[in-house]
Amino acid sequence: MDVVFTYEPKEDFRVELKREFPDQQFHFCKNVKEAGEILAEAQIAVTMGEDLTPEILENCQQLKWIMVTSAGLEKMPFDSIRERGIMVTNARGIHKIPMAEFTLGLMLQHAKKFPVIGEQEKEKTWSRRIGSAELHDHVLLVLGAGAIGGEVARLSKAFGMKVIGINSSGEAKDHFDEMYTFEGMDKVLGSADYIVSVLPSTKETRSLLTIDHFKAMKESAAFINIGRGDLVEEEVLLRAAGDHLVEKIYLDVFKDEPLPADHPFWEEESITITPHVSSITEHYMPRALSIFKTNLLAYHNGEELINIIDTERGY
Amino acid sequence: MDVVFTYEPKEDFRVELKREFPDQQFHFCKNVKEAGEILAEAQIAVTMGEDLTPEILENCQQLKWIMVTSAGLEKMPFDSIRERGIMVTNARGIHKIPMAEFTLGLMLQHAKKFPVIGEQEKEKTWSRRIGSAELHDHVLLVLGAGAIGGEVARLSKAFGMKVIGINSSGEAKDHFDEMYTFEGMDKVLGSADYIVSVLPSTKETRSLLTIDHFKAMKESAAFINIGRGDLVEEEVLLRAAGDHLVEKIYLDVFKDEPLPADHPFWEEESITITPHVSSITEHYMPRALSIFKTNLLAYHNGEELINIIDTERGY
Numbered sequence: 283m284d285v286v287f288t289y290e291p292k293e294d295f296r297v298e299l300k301r302e303f304p305d306q307q308f309h310f311c312k313n314v315k316e317a318g319e320i321l322a323e324a325q326i327a328v329t330m331g332e333d334l335t336p337e338i339l340e341n342c343q344q345l346k347w348i349m350v351t352s353a354g355l356e357k358m359p360f361d362s363i364r365e366r367g368i369m370v371t372n373a374r375g376i377h378k379i380p381m382a383e384f385t386l387g388l389m390l391q392h393a394k395k396f397p398v399i400g401e402q403e404k405e406k407t408w409s410r411r412i413g414s415a416e417l418h419d420h421v422l423l424v425l426g427a428g429a430i431g432g433e434v435a436r437l438s439k440a441f442g443m444k445v446i447g448i449n450s451s452g453e454a455k456d457h458f459d460e461m462y463t464f465e466g467m468d469k470v471l472g473s474a475d476y477i478v479s480v481l482p483s484t485k486e487t488r489s490l491l492t493i494d495h496f497k498a499m500k501e502s503a504a505f506i507n508i509g510r511g512d513l514v515e516e517e518v519l520l521r522a523a524g525d526h527l528v529e530k531i532y533l534d535v536f537k538d539e540p541l542p543a544d545h546p547f548w549e550e551e552s553i554t555i556t557p558h559v560s561s562i563t564e565h566y567m568p569r570a571l572s573i574f575k576t577n578l579l580a581y582h583n584g585e586e587l588i589n590i591i592d593t594e595r596g597y
Numbered sequence: 598m599d600v601v602f603t604y605e606p607k608e609d610f611r612v613e614l615k616r617e618f619p620d621q622q623f624h625f626c627k628n629v630k631e632a633g634e635i636l637a638e639a640q641i642a643v644t645m646g647e648d649l650t651p652e653i654l655e656n657c658q659q660l661k662w663i664m665v666t667s668a669g670l671e672k673m674p675f676d677s678i679r680e681r682g683i684m685v686t687n688a689r690g691i692h693k694i695p696m697a698e699f700t701l702g703l704m705l706q707h708a709k710k711f712p713v714i715g716e717q718e719k720e721k722t723w724s725r726r727i728g729s730a731e732l733h734d735h736v737l738l739v740l741g742a743g744a745i746g747g748e749v750a751r752l753s754k755a756f757g758m759k760v761i762g763i764n765s766s767g768e769a770k771d772h773f774d775e776m777y778t779f780e781g782m783d784k785v786l787g788s789a790d791y792i793v794s795v796l797p798s799t800k801e802t803r804s805l806l807t808i809d810h811f812k813a814m815k816e817s818a819a820f821i822n823i824g825r826g827d828l829v830e831e832e833v834l835l836r837a838a839g840d841h842l843v844e845k846i847y848l849d850v851f852k853d854e855p856l857p858a859d860h861p862f863w864e865e866e867s868i869t870i871t872p873h874v875s876s877i878t879e880h881y882m883p884r885a886l887s888i889f890k891t892n893l894l895a896y897h898n899g900e901e902l903i904n905i906i907d908t909e910r911g912y
Contacts, residue, residue, distance in 0.1 A: 379733045383756065387705030394702045394874075400712060403870050406863045408855035414878045418694045440755035441698065540723035548721045555718050559709075563729045 283307065285578070286324040288314040288333050295571055303578060314338060321345075326581070328574060331355055331372070336362040347587075349577060351570040353377055353561075356483055360593050370591040371577055373570040375429060377561045381480065381508055382433035384560040386441075388532050389476050392504045393417055418442040423474035425467075426481040426509060427455045434478055446470050450486065464490070471498040476506065477528075482597070483510035490514075496522035503528045508560040511536040516547075523552045534560045598622065600893070601639040603629040603648050610886055618893060629653060636660075641896070643889060646670055646687070651677040662902075664892060666885040668692055668876075671798055675908050685906040686892055688885040690744060692876045696795065696823055697748035699875040701756075703847050704791055707819045708732055733757040738789035740782075741796040741824060742770045749793055761785050765801065779805070786813040791821065792843075797912065798825035805829075811837035818843045823875040826851040831862075838867045849875045 286309045290296075296310055309324070311317035314333040321327060322341045327334075331350040339345070339362045350358065350372040363370060391397065393415040402409055422438045424431045427447035435445045435457035445459050448470075452463035462470055464486070471477070477499060481487045491514040499505065505528050507513060516537060523531055533547065534556045547553050577587045591597060602625045605611075611625055624639070626632035629648035636642060637656045642649075646665040654660070654677045665673065665687040678685060706712065708730040717724055737753045739746045742762035750760045750772035760774050763785075767778035777785055779801070786792070792814060796802045806829040814820065820843050822828060831852060838846055848862065849871045862868050892902045906912065 379757070380729070380731055383705060383731055383733065384709055384729075387702070387709045387711065390698060390702030390705060391711055394699055396702065396706055396711070397715060399871050399874070400715070402872070403863070406858045408858075408872045410872050410874050410877060412874060414695070414699075414874060416695055416698055416878050416880060418698065418880075437755055440752055442694070543721045543723075548718070556714050557717070557723045557725050559714070559725050559727060559729060562725060563708075563731050565731060565733075 283326070284309060284320065284324040285326040285328065286317050286321045287311060287328045288317045288321070289328075289330055291567060291571060295567070299571075299575070302575065306578070326578075332357045335359055339363065339366065339368075347371070347581060349574050350591075351567070351574060355591065355596055358596070360596050364593040368593075369587070370593060371573075371587050371589045372591055373573050374589050376566065376569040376573070378429045378433040380563045380566065381430050381560045382437055384534075385434050385478055385506060385508060386437050388506055388554075388556075389417060389422075389438075389478075389504065392476075392530060392532075393420075417476075420444070420475040421446065421473050422476045422478065423470060424448065424458070425477070425479040425513075427458060427461065428480070430480045430508075431478075432457055434480065446474065467495070468498060471495060472500060474503060475500065476504050478506045479509045479513055481509040481513055483512050488512045491518065493518050493521055493527075496527040499528050501526065501528065504530045504532065506532040506534075508534045511539070519553070520546060520550065523550045526552065528552075530554060532556070534558055598641070599624060599635065599639040600641040600643065601632050601636045602626060602643045603632045603636070604643075604645055606882060606886060610882070614886075614890070617890065621893070641893075647672045650674055654678065654681065654683075662686070662896060664889050665906075666882070666889060670906065670911055673911070675911050679908040683908075684902070685908060686888075686902050686904045687906055688888050689904055691881065691884040691888070693745045693748040695878045695881070696745050696875045697752055699849070700749050700793055700795075700821060700823060701752050703821055703869075703871075704732060704737075704753075704793075704819065707791075707845060707847075708735075732791075735759070735790040736761065736788050737791045737793065738785060739763065739773070740792070740794040740828075742773060742776065743795070745795045745823075746793075747772055749795065758791075761789065782810070783813060786810060787815060789818055790815065791819050793821045794824045794828055796824040796828055798827050803827045806833065808833050808836055808842075811842040814843050816841065816844065819845045819847065821847040821849075823849045826854070834868070835861060835865065838865045841867065843867075845869060847871070849873055 284307045288311055290310050290312060299308060309320045323344055325344050325346050327345060328349045331352045331354055336359045345368055347369045353372055353374050395412045395414055398412050418441060421444045423446045424434055425448045427449040438445050439457050447455055447458035447461045448464060448467050452461050454461055519531060531553045535558055539558055547555055580587050599622045605625050605627060614623060624635045638659055640659050641662045642660060643664045646667045646669055651674045660683055662684045668687055668689050710727045710729055713727050733756060736759045738761045739749055740763045742764040753760050754772050762770055762773035762776045763779060763782050767776050769776055846868045850873055854873055862870055895902050
């Protein structure tokens, strides 16, 4: 049985995989194009989730299972996959630790004014009047109260924050002091010192936040988007920044990535750009591939796989 | 009964104090020099703790109680104070929240490579290969396991870290997975990814860390000192930085503050300097003055004050 990777994992993992599954034939290809002929005969494909098309799948008549070693599934050709009855699994669950750490890091950087201190250091200037704040007793609003949002909430509670969550049901969730639906968001936007979005890209979330939402936020608030770039139209973000509707906007995700060098976001002082790295750490691939190994073993033993995607809903 | 401040708190606090204690005579002076004559007649003095000398005390024959609205007492003339039987209280306990937040902020900044991302942003460069790490599953060593060290430990446990503490007794403490004495420190230095010192300046801690301690640390470790600057000789820090014995040294405290503009620390790439701000936030003075108000009420009612300093031990 052939397993085809449409990218090359690090050597130590390739060795580990061959050692642990000696009867399995692995093919590690540079990209989906190179995978071509081999992929056409393979039963199992492992992908980062952005390279499969209906045309490619048309050629893969043996394919039974696609493992996506990331969480983003927006680019998967689910219509073709469903028609063909191919099973899809992904690496969901491995993002909450790095993404929540990243978010708390940004919140603390904001509160403690580390960039201001860093500029002073370059000037060899010693000034203690930098306006440091605390997370303690401040209010966090989390848009999206799933695994990642829940982990952000849990850590923020440890810092003594009040944590409010928004999701489609508005039902109570662990680590959240209060929950509201999207319709109820207006009631609480004005009380938040930090607004963090971890929302995925769906029909409901695209262009969800308008300029009126930013007008309702505190002028001293920090807005952080580590979910998906299409949550807010770019013009809305530029206007919110230019009019100082909030103190700072932190963006890790964008409509087009990489963000082009001539994009106006780069010039906007109150926008801080990070290159979609909230989930990337040295532990990312080992964790994703560990899920793959668990599933590969289950597949061989005829047991149920974990992280199976509903190809109708797409998540 | 006269209360003399040797510094000027913000107006809203002065108003609040007069309103809450209408029978009390308050004098808010710019500095201890301006306080001169009035201080000589006062029963109660409120100071930041760095301006009283034996000569000044000699002139203050009515003085019964000194409230120090900080935690640092190294510059207090305790011999004269003890001879005269003056009571001293301070603001201890208000530092743990801001200092622990500051420390976790530095640790996350280090792990997430925010300064690297910040430099890339200035160049309008989108690169995701920044070598981000996590706090999760990493090891923190805290030198000094009192109120502040315990709060750093508590937050670090929330991040899923292993936390080891060092104090003089080596006795078990909440939020620490393991405790060692100073003598036992050598055994654990090499296992730590983060080494944080919150130690005060005492006979035992001055010049405690030597170059051999730094040689025992991981090359990938981050050393953070938010305690007192005399914990490590400056030459030791410069050598540890120059020889890359650790990845980064974060210093918030120094032998001489402010750090002179021509000090070699500023030029050292692997040393990050913050201007003794770990405890300073907008909440500092309100909390310190709240302790003063509690004590002023107790003083009037003949009740026991909180945060009384043992003038023999000096803390």
